[in-house]
Amino acid sequence: MKKNKLKISDFSKESDQLVHIDPKDFIPLPPPYDKIEDEPIWKEIKPEYRETHECTLDDTVAVGIPKPKTPEEEKELVDKFVSGLRKLFEKENNWTFLQQLMLSLEHCAKCQTCVDACPIYEASGKNDLYRPTYRSEIWRRIVKKYVQKKPFSSFTDGDIDLNWTTVARLIELSYRCTICRRCAQTCPVGVDNALITHELRKVFSQEMGIAAKEIHEKGSVLQLKVGSSTGMNSEVVKDNIDFIDEDMTDITGIEVKSKWDVKGADLMLIHNAGEIIAWPENPGAFAIILEAAGINWTMSSEAVAYDGINYGLWYDDVQLARVAIKHAQAAKKLGVKKIVVGECGHAHKALTVIADRVLVGDLNVPRESAMTLLEDIVFSGKIKFDPSRNDFPVTLHDPCNMVRLMGIVEPQRRILRYLCPQFREMTPHGVHNYCCGGGSGFAIMSAHNFTNWRVAVSGRKKFKQILDAYSDCPGPETKKYLCAPCSNCKGQIRDIFQYYNAKEKSNLIYGGLVELIVNAMVDVKPGFISWEDAF
Amino acid sequence: MILNIATYLSILIFLITVIYRFMRIANTPAHLRWDLYPVPHEGFKKAKYGGSYYEELDWWTKPRHVSIASELNTMIPEIIFLKGVWESNKGLWFWSWAFHFGLYLAVFMAALVVASAIIGPASTFGVVLTKIAGISTIFGYILGGIGCIGMIFKRLFNERLKMFTTVGSIVNLVFILAIFVTGLKAISEVNLFTTDPSSLIGQLQIFVSGLVGFDSSVPLNSSVIWHIGVTLAFMVYMPFTHMAHFVLKWFTYHGIRWNDEPNTAGSALEKDLTKSLNFKPTWAADHIKGDGKKTWVDIATEKGFKDEKK
Ligand code: SF4
Ligand code: SF4
Numbered sequence: 025m026k027k028n029k030l031k032i033s034d035f036s037k038e039s040d041q042l043v044h045i046d047p048k049d050f051i052p053l054p055p056p057y058d059k060i061e062d063e064p065i066w067k068e069i070k071p072e073y074r075e076t077h078e079c080t081l082d083d084t085v086a087v088g089i090p091k092p093k094t095p096e097e098e099k100e101l102v103d104k105f106v107s108g109l110r111k112l113f114e115k116e117n118n119w120t121f122l123q124q125l126m127l128s129l130e131h132c133a134k135c136q137t138c139v140d141a142c143p144i145y146e147a148s149g150k151n152d153l154y155r156p157t158y159r160s161e162i163w164r165r166i167v168k169k170y171v172q173k174k175p176f177s178s179f180t181d182g183d184i185d186l187n188w189t190t191v192a193r194l195i196e197l198s199y200r201c202t203i204c205r206r207c208a209q210t211c212p213v214g215v216d217n218a219l220i221t222h223e224l225r226k227v228f229s230q231e232m233g234i235a236a237k238e239i240h241e242k243g244s245v246l247q248l249k250v251g252s253s254t255g256m257n258s259e260v261v262k263d264n265i266d267f268i269d270e271d272m273t274d275i276t277g278i279e280v281k282s283k284w285d286v287k288g289a290d291l292m293l294i295h296n297a298g299e300i301i302a303w304p305e306n307p308g309a310f311a312i313i314l315e316a317a318g319i320n321w322t323m324s325s326e327a328v329a330y331d332g333i334n335y336g337l338w339y340d341d342v343q344l345a346r347v348a349i350k351h352a353q354a355a356k357k358l359g360v361k362k363i364v365v366g367e368c369g370h371a372h373k374a375l376t377v378i379a380d381r382v383l384v385g386d387l388n389v390p391r392e393s394a395m396t397l398l399e400d401i402v403f404s405g406k407i408k409f410d411p412s413r414n415d416f417p418v419t420l421h422d423p424c425n426m427v428r429l430m431g432i433v434e435p436q437r438r439i440l441r442y443l444c445p446q447f448r449e450m451t452p453h454g455v456h457n458y459c460c461g462g463g464s465g466f467a468i469m470s471a472h473n474f475t476n477w478r479v480a481v482s483g484r485k486k487f488k489q490i491l492d493a494y495s496d497c498p499g500p501e502t503k504k505y506l507c508a509p510c511s512n513c514k515g516q517i518r519d520i521f522q523y524y525n526a527k528e529k530s531n532l533i534y535g536g537l538v539e540l541i542v543n544a545m546v547d548v549k550p551g552f553i554s555w556e557d558a559f
Numbered sequence: 560m561i562l563n564i565a566t567y568l569s570i571l572i573f574l575i576t577v578i579y580r581f582m583r584i585a586n587t588p589a590h591l592r593w594d595l596y597p598v599p600h601e602g603f604k605k606a607k608y609g610g611s612y613y614e615e616l617d618w619w620t621k622p623r624h625v626s627i628a629s630e631l632n633t634m635i636p637e638i639i640f641l642k643g644v645w646e647s648n649k650g651l652w653f654w655s656w657a658f659h660f661g662l663y664l665a666v667f668m669a670a671l672v673v674a675s676a677i678i679g680p681a682s683t684f685g686v687v688l689t690k691i692a693g694i695s696t697i698f699g700y701i702l703g704g705i706g707c708i709g710m711i712f713k714r715l716f717n718e719r720l721k722m723f724t725t726v727g728s729i730v731n732l733v734f735i736l737a738i739f740v741t742g743l744k745a746i747s748e749v750n751l752f753t754t755d756p757s758s759l760i761g762q763l764q765i766f767v768s769g770l771v772g773f774d775s776s777v778p779l780n781s782s783v784i785w786h787i788g789v790t791l792a793f794m795v796y797m798p799f800t801h802m803a804h805f806v807l808k809w810f811t812y813h814g815i816r817w818n819d820e821p822n823t824a825g826s827a828l829e830k831d832l833t834k835s836l837n838f839k840p841t842w843a844a845d846h847i848k849g850d851g852k853k854t855w856v857d858i859a860t861e862k863g864f865k866d867e868k869k
Binding site: 030031032104107108111115116117119120121122123124126127130131132133134135136137138139140141152157158161179180181182205208209210211212213214215216219229230231232233240245341342343345346349362376377378380381382383384385388390392393395396397399400427428429430431432433434435454455456 | 614616619644722728807833840841842860
């Protein structure tokens with residue numbers, strides 16, 4: 025089936041694959057990434073896997089549900105799906121998002137004003153399957169016809185057939201949107217396609233037990249079981265931080281000692297534990313800054329509380345609440361004055377904004393962003409800086425969860441304007457930024473060829489934007505730094521840069537905000553940020 | 560007589576349906592936050608770039624400012640000029656704007672007709688209102704009609720829109736077009752720009768006076784009766800469709816996108832949330848096993864974990 029010929033009714037019709045993705049349709053990248061023939065070849069989904077798993081949506085697979093073996097099994101799954109949809113509209117089951125959902129169900133004017141805002145739709149070459157409204161429209165028609173059983177809904181709201189093909193494809197399609205809410209920002213009525221993605225994922229997870237493995241089984245379930253989605257238990261995490269402290273001491277020449285379980289500390293810092301494994305210089309830099317500023321800080325070694333991730337944010341309200349409560353309980357136990365969330369966008373939003381209405385009573389420990397704390401420290405005069413140490417082109421990626429969805433825009437910019445003489449903005453930026461393409465869990469999802477899709481399609485617009493920000497110095501002779509104060513975004517950006525070989529071709533590296541702060545500290549040995557060691 | 564009864568009924572159905580839909584949303588439980596920036600009540604400065612109170616260190620210790628002026632600064636251009644559609648969907652903007660603005664003018668005219676009928680069309684102020692109503696009508700109906708026709712064409716033939724066009728979406732537009740067309744037809748048959756009772760505005764004023772005074776003996780031109788009839792039918796139909804967004808948009812913005820109210824200890828919000836946390840879900844997945852007996856609190860705290868680990 026060809027793009028732009030897609031109809032809503034096609035979605036329910038059995039076929040090998042609903043759409044094919046053709047790199048020739050993708051929006052072009054700037055040189056030297058502009059040759060379509062140089063695009064990395066996509067990994068094939070193995071035929072044996074296709075035989076046994078649902079892969080009929082597009083050229084990739086994110087969830088990969090096993091195919092039902094009998095028509096009875098198919099029917100059972102379809103029925104479960106309908107029962108889950110029904111629960112979405114019951115306050116006992118979905119008080120959390122009922123109001124938002126009812127409004128998004130009933131008030132879309134189908135004007136398509138939102139579609140061009142979507143980086144996935146645009147980057148794919150406007151493949152109809154990725155229109156923000158395509159998924160929503162299918163969901164809306166199913167709800168009207170099969171849940172509300174509205175008379176004449178086929179005429180008034182449009183028709184759809186609900187069968188296993190529809191459900192299987194919807195499961196996959198709910199993982200082709202990063203829930204970045206850029207589309208929602210443009211909707212004149214206030215309808216939210218991202219919310220519909222979110223709620224669909226909830227039906228699959230909360231009713232049918234189906235979710236992307238990386239965010240459920242290896243994500244929130246593992247975190248609640250052993251303490252962290254990285255698999256680290258409390259002892260391992262402390263050992264790793266010890267190693268990081270030693271490394272940091274060697275690299276910076278400053279004695280670094282991270283703090284654990286300090287009762288009554290002024291703040292409890294929560295990192296995304298992925299930083300400890302993948303970007304140890306980030307928690308290291310935090311420790312250097314907090315110590316240098318003389319702050320009474322701590323981390324908690326309590327299970328779950330040493331890992332700020334909360335993947336429930338993207339697919340499951342129960343998992344979200346469980347993790348957030350653990351975070352708050354740890355802070356309450358230590359009697360800290362506040363929780364500060366490190367450089368992780370979704371952890372920011374989950375704990376500060378979304379869980380705000382889960383944490384009642386004494387669990388409502390004040391929570392804030394590391395961005396404001398860092399701004400306060402940088403401009404407090406407690407630490408001496410030499411901005412000339414950061415005299416290379418720097419641009420800033422705005423993590424959707426922290427910026428568009430929380431309104432934390434300026435603190436990180438004020439720091440960069442002060443410490444990075446060649447700071448430049450991307451276009452657009454701030455609350456109108458483009459998602460890195462790794463949002464809603466994509467950054468950690470790599471099964472089969474999903475990395476191809478999330479880099480070449482969902483991350484494409486971001487990569488273009490990054491390259492455009494350095495259009496005055498595109499070549500490898502200029503060292504360039506992309507500041508991405510978010511672990512998930514960094515994971516995605518790492519994969520984009522590796523996929524397109526951006527380090528070699530553009531001498532482009534990425535990292536967090538704290539690394540730039542430490543790099544500019546006069547008391548630190550020069551060269552904290554190193555292009556040679558970066559990957 | 561029939562027309563008068565139909566009008567009372569239509570107004571009643573319209574009000575009941577709109578209020579019902581409004582209350583249905585208003586009565587949903589306090590929900591999780593889902594704000595989206597810019598949030599204009601953060602004030603002019605922050606609204607300009609989309610900042611929030613989370614940009615302040617120890618934000619919970621600071622007073623919360625809510626700027627109505629800044630909110631209006633966002634809402635007025637959106638309502639009058641459909642700024643969002645202009646910015647993100649230029650191809651549709653003119654038609655959509657003409658359509659909406661035509662409707663605004665028509666509603667404005669209706670309000671003026673009612674006001675002038677009550678104060679007396681022949682009074683000095685009544686004459687002024689009548690003149691404004693006349694101008695508003697002609698502009699509104701022509702603009703709205705053009706907008707409707709443009710939107711129907713767009714919905715039927717535009718690549719971007721037609722995939723989503725349903726019979727219902729065309730019926731909605733045709734219905735509104737019928738109001739404008741019957742209105743224009745009435746104008747062509749009876750005069751508009753005079754305060755004469757035989758003009759459209761004059762006829763409508765007589766009709767409204769009749770409604771207010773429960774007098775159904777007023778003589779109306781047949782084209783005016785048609786115009787009123789179509790409008791009444793639309794009033795009954797509209798609140799059942801997505802077009803009820805004209806009032807429910809209040810929630811999508813104030814209740815959701817701009818709802819950044821923090822949960823504070825002892826607040827009414829906290830009380831509502833505590834109630835919701837005691838709801839008993841029935842989500843069936845193995846990691847939840849909602850049985851309608853355990854509450855959200857049970858499921859989200861240790862008790863729930865233990866059940867899950869079993
Ligand atoms: S979500 Fe909003 S912008 Fe998109 S089609 Fe619906 S009403 Fe229009
Ligand atoms: S939330 Fe983002 S990725 Fe999803 S449809 Fe909207 S713009 Fe596209």
